[in-house]
Amino acid sequence: MLCHRVLSLPFMSINRRIWIMEPVITRFAPSPTGYLHIGGARTALFNWLFARHHSGSFILRIEDTDQVRSTDQSVKAILDAMEWLGMDWDAGPYYQKERFDLYEDHLQKLLNSGHAYYCDCSPEDLDARRKAAMAEGRKPKYDGRCRDRGFGPGSHRVVRFRCPHGGTTVVNDLIKGPIFFDNAELDDLVLRRSDGIPTYNFAVVVDDITMNISHVIRGDDHVNNTPRQILLYRALGEPLPSFGHVPMILGPDRARMSKRHGATSVMAYREMGYLPQSLINYLVRLGWSHGDQEIFTLQELVEKFSLESVGKSASVYNPEKLLWLNAHYIKESDPEQLVPLLKPFLESLGYPPKDPHYIARAVRTLQQRSKTLVEMAESMNFYMLDEITYDEGAAKKFLKPGMVDPFQRLVEALEKAENFDEPALEKIFERVIVAELNMKFGKVAQPVRVALTGGTVSPGLFEVMAVLGKNIVLKRMRKALAYMQQEGEN
């Protein structure tokens, strides 16, 4: 029997790796309408890493065409957060409001070439028509009323883009692959508002063209804008940059991250005692991966980052993993380097100032048990305060009359101690408690802990003693003795 199967020659899809000869230039373009949030920070990070990986440059641009919502305060907040995270930029920050002439020039080009036209429709009118269209089940897009009315400039007129009615626009997304849009779905977007201010979609295109941006890496909430922007590049006769749309970060309810999901501000994490590298490491792993590796130095990230290993699906923000990373970086940090970072937290707790080297030694004993700098500062109280206060329950439970004798002997032995380092201290306890008194170390450990720290939770006793030093230790032991003796009398 005849086989009628048509043997169409399959297109050998040549997996062409496009080597970019031109320099890589990326940008981060936040709008200054609030602090830098987690999502924005990750977008910035991907842009920064991509630029650094390709030895290109990274530009910061402030998109402040929304004059009502933009504030200088927000600009500062964003810049501060970028600096804190260690993302430096090679040019900028540029401000769109200082570039209006540029937008105007490009707008005139579009007007002259017939790619743009004046529109006289009032917002109210537009709104009514949109609603009517929806009610009738039609698309709520601009109906093109003024498209061919040949208006000239006028005080209340906007300028619209003359969007082609037919054809398909392809976004060749670096992350998501090709995405096809029927131009018929797009409408004649406003390029310049009636107050003369350019709209976002127009300003970005002009900016990205004039700044020679080679790779536009942004949140995938922009994919639907991209075909319009591509059409604008075409109308302007400009070459296209590459686009890469990074999936969103979602809250636990799988809706786009927002304030109601808790701490979303980058700087809030600094205040909560997080290290910048924790946030960087967490953010980069949200959507990007390199095999099974979880921990990356900045240098490794620059080496290994690529858009090909950015995932396509949205990810849910998980603060617990960030906390784990922070605990990790606190553990790994050099205690001396932690001191200056810890300082503001120490101060806000009202501790008296201490020698940085002393603080560093205290820090060393707490690195394993602190997940944040706030936590660390809080558990440092017995190192920092000259006078400790007993936790009531702890004192009652452990500072009992039966401890008077062991404490007295310990005080005597400690007074004579020439070395006050951990091994020496351990030997003293071994001799006095275990050998002479025939007691278990565990019997006196908690009482001594309460005497020295006021509570039942602390780093190892010998570590604590070595850091506090002979004088303070003896002082606190004697104070505990006095307390026990007084309790015995009552």
Place this chain on the structure above:
RNA sequence: GGUCCCAUCGUCUAGCGGUCUAGGAUACUGGCCUCUCACGCCAGAGACACGGGUUCGAGUCCCGUUGGGACUACCA
């Protein structure tokens, strides 16, 4: 409603047709270590949304269903 995107343990993810009775991390549970709390170590439980194809073979390719998300402004 329309357009577009997405779909592996609760969560972040590895996987790029056979080596997957699906790996790692986090969180959780149990044990060990131990002067408390942690850290650390060991173990355990836990996922390919569903249905059709294609193929000798599918978590991996195609289509559909379902579910989620984004966009739909003279905001960005």
